[in-house]
Amino acid sequence: MAELGPLLGIGLFLGLVLGLTGAGGAILAVPLLMAGLGWEFPRAAALALTAVAASAAIGAWSGWRQGLVRYRAALLMATAGLLFVPLGLWLAQRLPHPLLELLFAAFMLAAAWRLHRQTLEAEVARGAVPLPAPERPEMLCTVNPATGRFRWTSPCALALTVTGAFTGLLSGLLGVGGGFVLVPAMRQVTDLSMHSAVATSLLFVALVSGGAVFWAAVHHGLPVATLAWPFVLSAVAGMLLGRRIAPRLAGPRLQRGFAGLMLLVALGMAGSALR
Template structure:
């Protein structure tokens, strides 16, 4: 229980500091820290990330930042594809799942490092005219074109598939996809992504429980501790230099990915 509390607080703190993508380390914390198999760790990690995301989404709704129509569309498609991810998660070898998860961690680390160097911001400035989803200047709302709807549906589907397969909330995919494909401001992107994560995680958790996954008491402790850690992280985030935070998170992802690969295939 003590270890579950420690890792829960640590993951919540990282989630609060880094935003929607920080929850990707919840599964490694349970697998490496508590020795759980990935199929057991994934639903507990989703509960922790989903609960934290729900708090952020409620705050975003209160401030009027959430693009709720876009979030609902993506969550519906994500919920539809989550069972497919769960299906493969329970049939693929554990070693393959670990390898896929490590690859995702490496990709997240690379994106964070590029973001710290400011590369994404430069790309966004030069590519704004090619955005798939644009805001209407007169209303401030998204223009619901066929292209925009298909784009959001595709991103939501991928998010749901990865949520079911690897037990990740999908923030590492949603935030950069929103930044690349829409002209929504960053605060709105994060708030909308948190709502999608909360809804898709809830659907994935229901599917996992119906499939017979049992949440042990240590899992409940981990979830509660992660929520408390997330609240502490959100308070501390404004006082931490963003570049140092992004580089630190990228380095941590690479270390965890390397350790996972060594533990799995050594």
Template sequence: MLLMLALGMLLGAILGLTGAGGGILAIPALMAAQGWSLPQAAPVALLAVVAGAALGAYEGWRRRLVRYRAALLMAISGVPFTALGARLAQQLPSAWLAGLFALAMLTVAARTWRAAHPEAILSQKPRQTLCRLNPDTGRLRWNVLSAAALAGVGAFTGLLTGLLGVGGGFVIVPALRRLSDLGMQAIIATSLLVIALVGSGGVVSALWHGARPPLPLSAGFVLAAMAGMLLGRRLSRRLSPQQLLRGFALLVAAIGVAMLWRAVAITL
């Protein structure tokens, strides 16, 4: 139980700091710590991620950081493609898919690290983006291109989630940084809402299909993740955009290397 609490705190803190890193970290951690199989670990990990993300999204909502229209559009667009990704995953070699996604993650990490340079942060605001804030209302300006771009992000996120069992914040956070002029805090809060919405459907589906996670361990893990989320959100307010971006880049790179190593080992 102590190990589960520690893992839950770590998961929630990472999710609160970066808006990403949930299930992709929680599932292997639970498998290693408890000796569970993937079907056993996945529902517990997803439940903890959803609970932590929902709490973080609510905290961001109170601070008026969440762009709920964008989050709803991405979530609605992603759900149908999750099923499509799951079907494709049954037909394509999983090792090749994991390797390709790992390379994509390493590319994202490299670009994010470069974007964390002070000059890049200072020059971010004038950059032309599809989804721009209205300075008078503080809301995103909507048009056909911006709606299509956000729907595409949601669809791609859903596809990767069904295809590899990962995605979420690792797709949403860098995509919103590239497509919008939102600040990092708003991007993280919006990403958390999308994760909570899409993940809730996954939890319901898992329970519907007979998943019965061990209640005491699962409850402790979920509560610890929620506590870690609160800690991570508090820490994120004290960190500069440069520190958050570099932390996110290092996290993505570490997981990308681990996924690539595992994919190569399986192939060989």
């Protein structure tokens, strides 16, 4: 019970960040749970995945209603991802905790850079920054305009399977949903729009993160079951609040500020692990 108050506060803050920025607020869950509650990395990562799964499921449902989700691609990647989640969890139980923290800090640095690049791309699209948009090469997976579905080929299926497997391994190892990895990867191998790639990745993240939570709770006895629901509900409440005030606050500057916050947290986490 002593942990419940700080846990609700952390969940509310994470949901608020997610609602305001539209990306990756749950990535801060692991360092905040470690710093605020004194938890070790595996326990914090397991609980963080519950917030990832819940928020991704809400986003995937919204994308599904808008017809943006490519569910066959998401299910193929999720199947491969779920097969590799146990390997990630197995490694997380055996690798030294400082090494895991360093790997997580490196992931946060990459995610911060990716978010910063997204803000620049958004400004380019609006003409605020006079930079030429990069040309996209021919993709392995292309959508048939007549049907709105992928043209399934062996290279396309293999690329999506490998992407899903690697992201699933990352989810089990570091307790992250993998959206920051999956979306850019899908943009590299498919010709989906950004909105469709994000919506498809959210379905993947919901399935794989949910599976990772299940594996962690059943096979490693991590105490996520009793604390998951209060944490998730507070995160959802924060996300709904963030969405209500986002039109007045959200924008490239806010996202850039969130990227800067991730950078600072990652550097602090790396310094703590090295000490």
